[in-house]
């Protein structure tokens with residue numbers, strides 16, 4: 001049923017569909033929400049954040065065109081679910097989260113479930129240390145008013161970045177940037193709704 005819903009909504013990449021089937025989303029949501037884990041909707045997680053709806057996770061993953069040799073950066077680890085999906089398709093995933101509580105929980109969960117090629121880092125994805133990167137793929141899972149130059153600079157030539165861009169409250173557009181030899185190509189994909197990307201490591205847990 002889960003795969004069928006994703007297919008019906010237009011996901012066609014077999015590796016992505018298989019991975020969506022394999023990663024146990026019920027173990028990334030609150031215990032109280034387990035029954036709803038395979039419905040196509042976003043669900044609340046700790047710290048007032050959300051785990052994205054399965055279609056959006058599948059769609060962003062498909063658009064990212066991840067290969068086994070790729071190093072991937074995610075901004076916004078949240079539950080760790082998107083990182084788990086990416087880790088099955090990529091060589092290595094670094095995912096950054098500004099809430100310590102979420103970062104610690106995601107790290108423990110991913111470790112326990114055996115996603116050993118994912119690293120969870122507490123930090124501000126809008127202001128990463130200079131020595132982080134470069135990456136073949138970058139995925140941002142929080143809404144940005146614009147894509148910071150210092151993220152684009154961390155893309156390898158031939159690299160792809162996907163981010164929801166638009167106002168923090170309301171609808172954003174998923175943007176895909178492809179870094180070529182000569183410059184950056186920009187494509188608008190679909191409308192989405194994400195929680196905002198906020199600056200700095202969160203002070204609260």
Ligand code: SAH
Nearest residue numbers: 076078079081082097098124125141197198
């Ligand atoms: N990808 C997640 C869902 C992301 S929700 C999943 O699969 O569950 C967006 C997340 O981005 C939230 O956890 C939020 O705390 C985080 N976030 C927002 N701004 C950030 C920033 N500047 N750096 C790192 N993480 C950020």
